[in-house]
Amino acid sequence: MVRKIEQPECAHCDSRSKSVFCDLHGAQLDSLNEDKGCSLFRKGQIIFNAGAYPHGLYCVQEGKIKIFRIGDEGKEQIVRLAREGDILGYRALLSGDKYSSSAETLEDAKICFIPKAAFLGLVANNGVLSMQLMKLLSEDLKFAEHRITDLAQKSVRERVAEALLYLHQTYGLESDGQTISVAMSREDIANIVGTATETTIRLLSELKHDNLIQLHGKKIAILNHRELVRIANVND
Numbered sequence: 001m002v003r004k005i006e007q008p009e010c011a012h013c014d015s016r017s018k019s020v021f022c023d024l025h026g027a028q029l030d031s032l033n034e035d036k037g038c039s040l041f042r043k044g045q046i047i048f049n050a051g052a053y054p055h056g057l058y059c060v061q062e063g064k065i066k067i068f069r070i071g072d073e074g075k076e077q078i079v080r081l082a083r084e085g086d087i088l089g090y091r092a093l094l095s096g097d098k099y100s101s102s103a104e105t106l107e108d109a110k111i112c113f114i115p116k117a118a119f120l121g122l123v124a125n126n127g128v129l130s131m132q133l134m135k136l137l138s139e140d141l142k143f144a145e146h147r148i149t150d151l152a153q154k155s156v157r158e159r160v161a162e163a164l165l166y167l168h169q170t171y172g173l174e175s176d177g178q179t180i181s182v183a184m185s186r187e188d189i190a191n192i193v194g195t196a197t198e199t200t201i202r203l204l205s206e207l208k209h210d211n212l213i214q215l216h217g218k219k220i221a222i223l224n225h226r227e228l229v230r231i232a233n234v235n236d
Contacts, residue, residue, distance in 0.1 A: 003040045005110060008061060009033060015061045018085025020132040028122060035118035040110055047103040047111065048089055054099060056115040058088040063109020064171060064182050068191065069101045078191045080143070081170045090133065091140070093119065106182060154233065156195050160203045161232035163192045164213065168222060176221070183218035207231075 010016055010024075010033040024032060038061065041047060047058055050069060065082035079101055082088060092099045093116060123130055150159055164180070171182040190200035204220075207213045212228055214221040222228060 005038055005040045007033075007036070007038050008110075008112075010036070013061065015059075015084040019059060020087060020129060020136060021059070023128045023132070024122070024126070028126060031118070032114065032122065036112045036114045038110060038112045040108065041105045043105055043107050045105050047105065048099055050099050050102045052099050054089050054093045054116065056113050057090055057093055057119045058103070059112045059114065060084050060086045060088065061110040061112055063111070064106040065103055065109060066106055066188065067101045067103050076191045077194060078188065079147070080140075081166070081192075083170055087136075091137070094123075094133070106184070106188075151194050156193065156199055157203055157206075158231060158233050159193045159195070160189070160200060161207070161228050162234055163189055164207075164220060164222065165228060165232055165234065166192070167220075168225075173222075178214070178221040178223065179216065180220050180222065184220070185218055 010021070010029055016022060016024075021029075021032060036059075041063070047065065048054070060082055062084050065086070065088065066078050067080040067082060067088070068076050068078045070076055082103070088103050088111075089099060091097075123133065150162065154162070167180045167182060167184065171180060173179060174181050186201050186204070187197045189204070190197040193200060204213070204215065207228075208215055210227075212222070212224045212231075214223055
């Protein structure tokens with residue numbers, strides 16, 4: 001069950017500095033603060049489902065989210081990951097279309113909801129916010145093109161290595177400087193890579209055997225970042 005929580009003040013929200021709302025000030029920031037509502041989503045809860053029409057925008061105050069699609073054969077494909085400061089569902093909201101993907105929490109998350117009219121009003125009256133959204137759309141398109149190319153041209157081993165680097169880039173490392181700061185099931189990693197869970201388990205074991213990573217349950221530590229970059233065939 002989604003639980004309402006005490007409303008954080010936008011002016012003092014650390015996550016806002018990482019979001020498209022970072023340059024809002026004065027009356028517009030006050031308006032955003034008054035219009036939003038914030039809730040606690042437990043781990044594994046659905047935030048929105050593909051096929052539904054959006055009624056507003058979601059902004060992650062705290063937590064980790066996966067955005068995924070279900071293929072014709074019922075297999076899940078993770079298309080993007082989100083963290084604090086990220087907004088969810090904005091493309092469908094701007095286009096007036098249904099959600100093309102679903103969003104689910106990877107851990108307990110605090111998420112703010114901004115009603116459609118309030119968000120579109122801010123976009124219409126704030127050129128900087130509009131530019132931030134255009135930049136975000138451009139980055140998402142670039143990321144999607146990159147993923148399509150990888151699926152078509154890279155081996156599964158390369159994609160597994162790249163998925164680990166993507167997790168590192170998105171969620172950072174824990175205090176030991178090696179462990180990726182997210183707990184991901186082998187199935188979720190496979191759904192990022194676009195392969196069978198069994199294949200992902202085998203390739204992670206190979207990377208462990210080569211002393212490139214260490215496995216701690218659902219946590220993964222990167223022991224040799226440079227070699228992982230070489231295997232993934234990406235620019236560091």
